[in-house]
Amino acid sequence: MGSLADTRTLWSNGEGRKRTLSGCSSDSVSAPLNLRKVSWRQKIFLRVASPMNKPTSMQHPDHCDVMDLLPLSPRTFDPSLDPLASLLPTSGDPFTGKRPKRTAVHYRALWKTAIHQQILLLRMEKENQRLEASRDELHIRKMKLDYQEVGTCIKDVLAFWDRKLSVPGRAKVVPLDKEEVHNAISKGVPKGRRGEVWLLFSQQHRLRHRLPPGRHAPDTPYQDLLKQLTAQQHSILVDLGRTFPTHQYFSAQLGAGQLSLYNLLKAYSLLDTEVGYCQGISFVAGILLLHMSEDQAFDMLKFLMYDLGFRRQYRPDMTSLQIQMYQLSRLLHDYHRELYNHLEEHEICPSLYAAPWFLTLFASQFPLGFVARIFDILFAQGSEVIFKVALCLLSSHEGEIVECDSFETIVDYLKTTIPNLTHTQMEETISKVLDMDISKQLHAYEVEYHVLQDETVDAVLQSNNSDRLDKLEKTNNQLKKQNMDLLEKLQAARQKIQSLEATVGNFLSRESKMKHMIRSLEQERQSYQKTIERMRSCLPQDALADVEMTHMVKPAQGPNGKAKPTAKKP
Template sequence: MSSPSSGSPEREGGPMAVGRLESLSSPAGLDGDPPSMGSPVLSPDSSSHDAALSAPAASPADSENLSPDELELLAKLEEQNRLLEADSKSMRSMSGSRRNSGSSLVSSSSASSNLSHLEEDTWILWGRIVNEWEEWRRKKDKLLKELIRKGIPHHFRAIVWQLLGNATDMPVKNQYSELLKMSSPCEKLIRRDIARTYPEHEFFKGQDSLGQEVLFNVMKAYSLVDREVGYCQGSAFIVGLLLMQMPEEEAFCVFVRLMQEYRLRELFKPSMAELGLCIYQFEYLLQGLEIIFRVGMAILQYNQTDLIQLDMEGMSQHFQKVIPHQFDSCPDKLILRAYQIKYNPKKMKKLEKEYTTIKNKEMEEQIEIKRLRTENRLLKQRIETLEKESAALADRLIQGQVTRAQEAEENYVIKRELAVVRQQCNTASESLERAQGTIRELQQQKVASH
């Protein structure tokens, strides 16, 4: 899943990928639809506020479900947006000319006034949506999706995300405080990685910051709820993004819903089997794959001058801290540059075949290496067995030689003793013969005397 803060793609998309999510107006993962590129913050200095705040045109089917007040409010939003766009164009035109400053001030004041009315109307509309959520989901679902894609106001984002994920009344919320009192086997790992999650964001900056503490709490609680997944570093970036918008208990509930109901947990399992499947399926989404290459090349071309002057560490820091914020004010600029990149499908197909050939060759080599390693291991085991047998035979040989030496020494001693005994026997025999001769002489003398 490499650490995300160090530029690794980890069982995680890394801070750069998740950082882009922060700039989106709606949680597309909850809705099942692709996100828009509108700015999430309603501010006059946002260069894309006209895209983020514009109300979608209601379809005939949706118009039938809208009340007269809602239709009037949508019409006002569209009218205010057109006026705001006209004033913005007028301001850009005047900034390039040498007209008097009074005209510019009047135009600026008009734009600010229009934006203020637009913000007020947007708040009224979203307040009504939140209060009548079930009715909107049931009767005006298509219009609701379009409004979400255009941008959820910042202060409504927390409750709308919970409503979208159906995470407002989950039983697991009541267990949260008890889970925090328990001990998790992942605590040390979570604590180690917390500082590497959005390290430059003000909420998470600092060792003992509130952001790091609540992030630790949510990750610890989830590791106890889902022991199969436990903790995976990449998931902390999702929780961090939720904590930027809502309190920790609500963030915990939304995260549990994302992991279990929207199957994100399958991507963070230790085997990562589902992640491999998603990557394999993604390869067949040609447009999606093509735009990834286009955007990647556009980013590299845009930063070419800076990157060629940096070493590897400098490049890593540049990708982590500079590039994620280059297109915050105007994300459409990146898309336009991306579509200017020449993409050759035939060349990509050729590279794909080359890559497949290389990978197949590597796989064959790996299989051969594995076979040789197995054979080598068996030979080593055989050598060890033979060495043990040889050592045993050597011990037996040495023991036999020692035994024979001892027997030879004993034989030598016995031979010496035998020689002594033979000599003694010969001496005794000679003494016996002399004694017998003496006896015979005495007997003869005795006979002669009679």
């Protein structure tokens, strides 16, 4: 019997009679038959039954029966091989060519068999879809893990990790033995189960170390964060194409890798508003996505940032990164003095070459297999692994760096030559990192940094205090001078006020005199008015009329248009 794809190809267009499911060629089958109208049961049967070769000499081409559509071999028909043959009557009379009449029992049996076959086909279809999805998932997983592994795991190591990963409820069980885990890591971690191993390390770390309440990551679900908008969207989109541009999982523009990376960076920028998004986090998130799903990568990113404390180096002030650069310089000074002096002679500080190493955890410049091994040790031992890797890389290339005699050649060697490690160099570096312990030195250097910072601040404050006293004295003298000027202005203003007050007093006295004069004139006018009234009462009526007529007559005008003066009566 052929594959399910052959079945869909043969029967989806109603031309199943052209070939059999066993894959016979079109030359061994007959031409298509013109079917008469059939019942809906027969249509279902035709969709699921196997095609056959119809002998044209036994029947008219315009008539087709169900028996003609039963599965036949291209050459012969063996009833014992046909699953439906036992349900149908045998062939008819060889002399007349007629077939016996079929009963309802036969058709019912055919119908049941057709239903069973249809159910089988549906199940095969679902299984085929599941297999296709599984193939796509395997293809994506293979594409993610397309890098050269550093070191190979032997069977004993694979069995060890299988046992540890198969423990039920491993997030709540007794913590693993550190020495046992250290030995297992030194022998390697299986690439296919590396993400599970990292998750196991994070769970074990949380069993041993409890963060203070104020340092816990916000408990916002990943899916809820994806529904929100971030102000860092433009920066994230710009850096998507710059993150692992040569890796096939991230190289496709807005492909599956870039979309997953965008979701992860967006979710973290919304979760940690203080850090938001910083260049370098994208490479760390990309390494996580290569080995696990988005949800798991988001949880591991929170573990790196909060539990292991890497978020401090991504803060806007980057104080933690400055401390790390100081610690690296102190390590070079104490353990590789010649290299330290050579770098200091050419004024090359660690931030020129080591800042990308710390911000991307070596993922931006070094091979993925090497970076994956660094992450193996990082999740097991903590942030000091970054210092150990940097110190081992610099020490293993100390001779070549000292031979460089200029600023440009040294920086070029540090940025381009060191990352191009051979497979042997990577294995040797990992081996040295596993055997190194610098935790006490790092702690001492951090304390030393803070002490020096406080001393520097005190010295600056003292120097600032002397300068401040001088400035205060100058300011005081200026203020005294300004005060004297203001006093002189105040005295002049007071004198002016006094003169103005005297002027106002004069105006007030004159005003009172004028008011008194006005009152006297008013009294005099009233007395004159009374005198006039008495005089009018004493004059006769004729004289009074003449006086009134005199006042009513218009005065004569002179030659210049003015009124002529009239003689006053005595």
